[in-house]
Amino acid sequence: MISRLTDKLAFGRLRLSTKLMVTYTLLTIIPMSLLGYFSYWQYTKSIEEQIGEYMPRFLVQADANIKKHMDELSTLPEMLFNSEAMVAILRRDVYQSRADLNRDQFEMNSFLNRTYLNGASPDVIGVFLLSKNRVFESTRLSYSGIDWGQAFTDYGQDLELRSSVKLLLPGDIGLRFVDNVPYVLIMKQIEDVDNRKNLGMMFIAVRLNFIRNVMHNLENSNQADMWLMTRKGQIIFHTNPQRIGAFDPNIDRYPLLDGSFREKSETGTRLVSVRKSDELDWVLVHSVPLEALTARTDFVKQVTILVFIGLVLLSIFMYALFSIRVTRPLNKLNQLMKHVEMGKFNVDLKVQSKDEIGTLAGSFNSMVTTIRELIEQNYHIEIRQKEAELYALQSQINPHFMYNTLETISMAVEEDEKETVVEMVTLLGRMLRFSVNNKSKFVTIDQEVQHVHDYLTIQKFRFEDRLSFDIAESLPSSSEEALYTPNFILQPIVENAIKYGLEARKGVDVRITVSEEFGAKSGRQDLVFRIRDNGPGIAAGRLEQLERAIREDAWAGKDSGFGLSNVNARIVLLHGHDYGIQLHSIEGIGTEIAVRIPITRAVDVERIEKEAKYRATHSNLNRR
Amino acid sequence: MRFGVMMLLFFSMLFVSACGLAVQHDNYEIIYAMGNDDPEAPAGQPAEDGTDKFTIGVVPKLVEIPYFNLVEEGAREAAEHLGAELIYKGPPIADTAQQINIIQELIEEGVDAIAVSANEPDKLLPTLLKARSQGIKVITWDSDTYREGRDFFVNMVDDEKLGRHLLDTLAWNTGEKGEFAILTGQSKAATLNEWIKWMKVQQEEYYPAMKLVEIAATDDDPQKAYEAAKRMLAQYPNLAGMIGNSSVGPPAAAQAVKDAGRTGQVKVVGLSLPNLMAPYLADGSAQVATLWSPKKLGYLTVVLAVQMLEGNPPQDGMTVANVGIIRVNGDVVVMGDPVDFTEENVNQYDF
Numbered sequence: 001m002i003s004r005l006t007d008k009l010a011f012g013r014l015r016l017s018t019k020l021m022v023t024y025t026l027l028t029i030i031p032m033s034l035l036g037y038f039s040y041w042q043y044t045k046s047i048e049e050q051i052g053e054y055m056p057r058f059l060v061q062a063d064a065n066i067k068k069h070m071d072e073l074s075t076l077p078e079m080l081f082n083s084e085a086m087v088a089i090l091r092r093d094v095y096q097s098r099a100d101l102n103r104d105q106f107e108m109n110s111f112l113n114r115t116y117l118n119g120a121s122p123d124v125i126g127v128f129l130l131s132k133n134r135v136f137e138s139t140r141l142s143y144s145g146i147d148w149g150q151a152f153t154d155y156g157q158d159l160e161l162r163s164s165v166k167l168l169l170p171g172d173i174g175l176r177f178v179d180n181v182p183y184v185l186i187m188k189q190i191e192d193v194d195n196r197k198n199l200g201m202m203f204i205a206v207r208l209n210f211i212r213n214v215m216h217n218l219e220n221s222n223q224a225d226m227w228l229m230t231r232k233g234q235i236i237f238h239t240n241p242q243r244i245g246a247f248d249p250n251i252d253r254y255p256l257l258d259g260s261f262r263e264k265s266e267t268g269t270r271l272v273s274v275r276k277s278d279e280l281d282w283v284l285v286h287s288v289p290l291e292a293l294t295a296r297t298d299f300v301k302q303v304t305i306l307v308f309i310g311l312v313l314l315s316i317f318m319y320a321l322f323s324i325r326v327t328r329p330l331n332k333l334n335q336l337m338k339h340v341e342m343g344k345f346n347v348d349l350k351v352q353s354k355d356e357i358g359t360l361a362g363s364f365n366s367m368v369t370t371i372r373e374l375i376e377q378n379y380h381i382e383i384r385q386k387e388a389e390l391y392a393l394q395s396q397i398n399p400h401f402m403y404n405t406l407e408t409i410s411m412a413v414e415e416d417e418k419e420t421v422v423e424m425v426t427l428l429g430r431m432l433r434f435s436v437n438n439k440s441k442f443v444t445i446d447q448e449v450q451h452v453h454d455y456l457t458i459q460k461f462r463f464e465d466r467l468s469f470d471i472a473e474s475l476p477s478s479s480e481e482a483l484y485t486p487n488f489i490l491q492p493i494v495e496n497a498i499k500y501g502l503e504a505r506k507g508v509d510v511r512i513t514v515s516e517e518f519g520a521k522s523g524r525q526d527l528v529f530r531i532r533d534n535g536p537g538i539a540a541g542r543l544e545q546l547e548r549a550i551r552e553d554a555w556a557g558k559d560s561g562f563g564l565s566n567v568n569a570r571i572v573l574l575h576g577h578d579y580g581i582q583l584h585s586i587e588g589i590g591t592e593i594a595v596r597i598p599i600t601r602a603v604d605v606e607r608i609e610k611e612a613k614y615r616a617t618h619s620n621l622n623r624r
Numbered sequence: 625m626r627f628g629v630m631m632l633l634f635f636s637m638l639f640v641s642a643c644g645l646a647v648q649h650d651n652y653e654i655i656y657a658m659g660n661d662d663p664e665a666p667a668g669q670p671a672e673d674g675t676d677k678f679t680i681g682v683v684p685k686l687v688e689i690p691y692f693n694l695v696e697e698g699a700r701e702a703a704e705h706l707g708a709e710l711i712y713k714g715p716p717i718a719d720t721a722q723q724i725n726i727i728q729e730l731i732e733e734g735v736d737a738i739a740v741s742a743n744e745p746d747k748l749l750p751t752l753l754k755a756r757s758q759g760i761k762v763i764t765w766d767s768d769t770y771r772e773g774r775d776f777f778v779n780m781v782d783d784e785k786l787g788r789h790l791l792d793t794l795a796w797n798t799g800e801k802g803e804f805a806i807l808t809g810q811s812k813a814a815t816l817n818e819w820i821k822w823m824k825v826q827q828e829e830y831y832p833a834m835k836l837v838e839i840a841a842t843d844d845d846p847q848k849a850y851e852a853a854k855r856m857l858a859q860y861p862n863l864a865g866m867i868g869n870s871s872v873g874p875p876a877a878a879q880a881v882k883d884a885g886r887t888g889q890v891k892v893v894g895l896s897l898p899n900l901m902a903p904y905l906a907d908g909s910a911q912v913a914t915l916w917s918p919k920k921l922g923y924l925t926v927v928l929a930v931q932m933l934e935g936n937p938p939q940d941g942m943t944v945a946n947v948g949i950i951r952v953n954g955d956v957v958v959m960g961d962p963v964d965f966t967e968e969n970v971n972q973y974d975f
Contacts, residue, residue: 197974
């Protein structure tokens, strides 16, 4: 199953450009984005952790400051004991007249006003003293919402507070100052330390400005919230004044009350630091949205993301460009190859670049050119070979020879030389049959020698005494097998000898030998035909020219040397450069032409023909 | 395929690791916990439990006189507040030998601290040293012993201030002249003698027209005191005033003055309880009573004893709940200033 899926997803089947893009994505985009994501995540986490660690410490400080203020405020009731007279008033239980009570009340109220409102702390906004069913009070602001009669029941002198200070919140007691000024009531029992008796309960209403100041010193960011609440969650003070007196519904869900934690809600994640005060039984909370902490990092993040996207787009563009540059020549190459396959060789893959693609294109062009040239060459070789063979066939019994022979026969008929006529006709017939039957490139040596003998005999009839010839075969008679030779190699040489000999002299003598000789070039026994004449010979310069003509251009035009070069070319074609024609000539004395061929048996013939074909192509390639 | 699976795993791992931390505690993830680096929390906790075990032995000079009964009230109040066990035990008369026996018993009972109002410092010293050698905290209150015999002394008032003040109150009433006598408690009580010393200093310094004729010891026995006062009234016809140096003195003197029909002629001042003095102040047989709150003294003594056992020795300027600010001078704690009771304010006090 896995392998089938592998096939489906096979990377190998994808287009090259797709592969490049996938590779790029895997190697660059994914690692880069992961790296970026991780470093951002790690960084914000460390910011959170740092602030999470430091904020509780700051809160401890703030808590200590608030505590200090509260302690100072808690000592305010002690000021009452500075005045013996006031203590005496408080100690008084019974009054003989209302006037006495009113006098005491007046004195006490003005004392409270003097001591607490005009002196002491500016945050004190009211002082209330409940003692033995008397209410003494002095306030800076008008208030409402409290029933002191009820307050006696709730907070009267029977309450055993000992020396500790209790904080009352506006919600606890219902007291409201004008404008809803946030305050707390410091409640303290007034003890008569001498008599060890409870004299009453004092309430000092304190404005919470000092908490605001403490919080402001700690945090002046608008985004952060700070509040002070009881352990039950009632908010004593909040940087948002509207929440003072409300309840924090989450306090029971806070995982700890001394430290920092992350809080997730619908409005976002906040970093919350809390500090619980053991003595005062309250909790100081600092809460700030995470975005506010990581704002700068987020900005960097956004810039980075933008730059990253930009770079990705740019590099994708570059990659696309690059892959197009790679794949387009390949596609074109593919097309051109199809053209070549169809046989159209006139193609050119144009690539300017010098890289591997350019090299490939160059190689392709060169290959196509080579193929094209090879084809042309083989084609030409074939044609020339055919031409050479055709020429040989044509030359075997050319019309001029026929005409001369027939004229000789005609003269013999006129002279009534019956025997001569019969012989000549027989010879001519045999020559014709040799030509007609001969479809192979090879004939036996006997046949070849017979043919040239026939030719010479016919010419002898024509030229009578001007021509003499001799053919000597000195082959080892032991050879039972017939030996073969390329056909029609002797007649063109003999023709030349007769032609040039009779042009220059009165008579010519042609001697042909067939023998086996050791060949220096081939390194073995060769078969050699020698055709020697006593003609005019060839001048040394002309001989050199002729030899070069024979060697260099086997397919040269049909000039005087054509017969020789045609023979030489066919031998070289069949047997290689070790074989061919050699010219020896002394001007005025004669010429000897040696035709060297290997000893060829019937079994060799076919092989040689094949080799010959290969060699022709090959030699042409080498020559290039 | 394998490639795809790997990528899937990889990304899911990423997702899990990124969210994993955040998911726990549903909506809350703790970043930092302060731990217990708050020194008050661990220290406060065991101490509160430990106070149950503290047993404080408070030994007055004697029992069944109003002054020491009030001290016991205060001590009991403090023991109740602090959750300590209180053993309040004293001799029926101001007798050092019996006091030694009581202290001995307390040592055997294995109390944590002993607070003593010393009768005779030199006799008491060996026993107190023995207690200290057994690891018992020893403090003195009301009446001091030698320094090596205790950890600290809880003094009600500053000795010099009280001694000078007592003489002042008499001087106001006698017009700064005339003969006067002192009714003291035990003749060897260190604190009483200290006060007497300062009374003499004050007289020599400011009131050359006054003359101290006799210092009579009463042994804190009201009957003995009355008789001594009566005797001196007869013995010194020009006597202008009497100073009671211990709480039984002034009432006995006032009664004697009243009985002798010399009310207004012989002024009576001194250390005593307002309740004892109220009738005499009202009828003019006594002029000023000076004292501190004995309840407060008992209360403070027990509080300081417990705090000492908790490892918090008293410190100068310390605020003691339900008592106020105390002063500490070396190894002497001063509770506060003396209060004068006169005809006008004596009714404010209920001891």
